Amino acid sequence: MSDNKYQPEAEQGVEQEPLTPDTAALEPEVVESASDAIVAELELQLSAANELAQSEKDNALRALAEMENLRRRAAQDVEKAQKFALEKFATDLLPVIDSLERALEHTDKENDGFKAVYEGVELTLKSLLDTVEKFGVLQIDPQGTPFDPNKHQAMSMVESAEVAPNSVVAVMMKGYELNGRVLRPAMVMVAKGPAINTQA
Known part of the structure; x- marks a missing residue:
């Protein structure tokens, strides 16, 4: 078995592109820009999820209040029916x-x-x-x-x-x-x- 298999690419004869001063300086900015974009996207998704959760909570509270009002009205109707049946x-x-x-x-x-x-x-x-x-x-x-x-x-x-x-x-x-x-x-x-x- 040859030892070339385990050698780094540079040692295997594959040429690496040398880092020029320009590419070395741009790389962190590109990474930072990509990170900012991801964070901004995640913040938008979180904001949308929070709005949806609040909307669903409001709908649930409204439905609960309507059910309570309906139950109260039904109880009043039954009470009136019993009181005034005669x-x-x-x-x-x-x-x-x-x-x-x-x-x-x-x-x-x-x-x-x-x-x-x-x-x-x-x-x-x-x-x-x-x-x-x-x-x-x-x-x-x-x-x-x-x-x-x-x-x-x-x-x-x-x-x-x-x-x-x-x-x-x-x-x-x-x-x-x-x-x-x-x-x-x-x-x-x-x-x-x-x-x-x-x-x-």
Whole structure:
């Protein structure tokens, strides 16, 4: 085996290009320029990756917030459905309650012949009111209270010196609410101040 195989190229007869002063001076600048280009490219890629990561994070946070809002709305809808499921049924019961109250108003409880009927109707009405109250139906009986347009419907106004203006002086028909929602406003008569005589 020949030893030429293991000798450096210069020793094997391959001529190396001698480094001139010009090529020796340019080589570090070329390397530095290439390094700067690579660093600049990497910085651009890093900046783009950071922007993409921030964008994806924002999208994820928005999606999470939307899901939370959707969950909250669904929970509110279920709660409302449970609270007001009986609304139509309760509204349909109101004429029955009104009829029982009118029967009591027009029955003479002092008359021995009607006393048993009066007591029976009174017990039936009380039982019905107690039952609907268990399910959140409450009477609105605003006699003597200030007029509230959210719960009362003014049927007429009368002059009165005995009560404050804008107070309910008479209830023509009681109102009802279900868990705070008005099923039917109370039909009322409202007081107004006495007319002022402007003639001298």
